Amino acid sequence: MIQLPGVLGAAEEVQGLCERASFRFCFIGGVAVQRWGEPRLTQGVDLTVLTGFGQEEQYVDSLLATLSPRREDAREFALRHRVLLLRTASGVDVDVALGAFPFEVRSVDRASPWSWAAGHSLTTCCAEDLVVHKVFAGRDRDWADVEGILIRQYGKLDLKLARSELQPLLELKEQGEAMSKLGALIDTVARRLENPVGEV
Secondary structure, eight states: OOOOHHHHHHHHHHHHHHHHTTOOEEEEHHHHHHHHSOOOOOOEEEEEEEOOSSOHHHHHHHHHTTSEESSTTHHHHHHHHSEEEEEOTTSOEEEEEEEOSHHHHHHHHHOEEEEEETTEEEEEOOHHHHHHHHHHHOOHHHHHHHHHHHHHTTTTOOHHHHHHHHHHHHHHHTOTHHHHHHHHHHHHHHHHHHSOTTOO
16 A cells, blocks of 8 residues: 555544544545545545534634635635645645535545554545545546546445435436446456456
């Protein structure tokens, strides 16, 4: 596994802030990929903090009191776009999604601790919810991450859960074709793992 003490250490710093403030949260993005998928270089920290609707300001102000903003209008940007762009003292970028939608609530509910080193742990989303996040984002890098998760967690994933969470989100984006793409990738991975090259 690629060890990322700088990024993972920064994630622990952010986790400590959230825990002291009694925020409900979980890490998504590259940090969660280290746990569930094919570990890759990641330079930032992504997490969901449940703010609900109407209480975002207190969460944003609490985080801005400790972490540096990455843009002058970070507060206004966060309240408008529901993403707070921060940076730790060590220079690691942090993207905080202000969660309120049902899927985000369920994702945080399903999150669990990941012990990435002796005496160190981070609370990440489950593998199925990471698949949902990645397919919804839909960039080439995200699809590569999905493939890595499907391979590493083969036979362990609740794909019915992932599909049920993903379907309404894709309908909102009018990107139903992504569900078909996911299905094709699942089939490809299954064929590859169940029939390795050279096996008769």
